[in-house]
Amino acid sequence: MLPISPDKIAYVIIRAREVDSGVNAWAHSGHRTGHGARSELHEFIAAMNEDERASLVALMWIGRDTFDAEELAEALETAKVERGERTEDYLMSEPRLADLLESGMEALGISPEDAEDEVQRPV
Numbered sequence: 001m002l003p004i005s006p007d008k009i010a011y012v013i014i015r016a017r018e019v020d021s022g023v024n025a026w027a028h029s030g031h032r033t034g035h036g037a038r039s040e041l042h043e044f045i046a047a048m049n050e051d052e053r054a055s056l057v058a059l060m061w062i063g064r065d066t067f068d069a070e071e072l073a074e075a076l077e078t079a080k081v082e083r084g085e086r087t088e089d090y091l092m093s094e095p096r097l098a099d100l101l102e103s104g105m106e107a108l109g110i111s112p113e114d115a116e117d118e119v120q121r122p123v
Contacts, residue, residue, distance in 0.1 A: 002055045002058075002059070002072070002076075002108070002110075003051035003052065003054075003055055003076075004048075004051070004052040004055035004056065006105070006110055006114075006115035006118075007115060007118055007119050008048070008052060009055075009056070009059065009101060009105060009110075009112075009115060010112065010115035010116040010118065010119040011044065011119050012041065012044065012045065012056060012091075012097075012098075012101060013097075013098045013101050013102060013112060013116060014098075014116060014119060014120065015037055015040060015041040015044065016041060016092075016097045016098040016101070017098045018037035018041075019037045019038045019041055019092070020095070020098065038092070041088075041092065042088050042089075042092060045087065045088035045091060045092070046086075046088045050080065050083070051076075051080075053079075053083070053087040053088075053091075054076050054079035054080045054083065054087075055076065055079075056087070056091055056101065057075075057079035057083070057087060057090070057091065058072060058075035058076045058078075058079045058104075059100075059101050059104030059105060059108075060091065060094060060097065060100045060101055060104060061075050061078075061079070061104070062075060062103070062104040062107050062108065063099070063100030063101055063102065063103035063104035063105075063107070064096075064100050064103070068107075069107040069108050069109075072108065
């Protein structure tokens with residue numbers, strides 16, 4: 001089991017897509033640039049605890065087939081051991097971050113669509 005909630009992963013996926021598109025789709029009046037979304041995503045990941053950041057890295061690696069889903073424990077441990085000073089910079093340097101996280105979730109039997117729907121549901 002991952003030590004991060006699917007909602008947090010979904011939030012990262014949604015924000016990563018906004019960064020890729022250059023627009024914050026959630027802005028109600030006008031549009032912020034991709035830089036605003038990039039800063040928000042960067043701060044969100046930086047505020048996570050070590051286990052959550054390692055989970056994102058492990059998911060990304062599983063999504064790009066560096067590890068198999070069955071090797072989740074090894075991927076998590078490797079992510080913790082090899083973590084650099086700024087995991088958020090490492091994750092955000094991956095241009096396919098959103099797609100890789102979604103693939104990693106699917107490989108682990110977690111529905112990215114359900115998680116993203118939950119995050120985007122109005123309160």
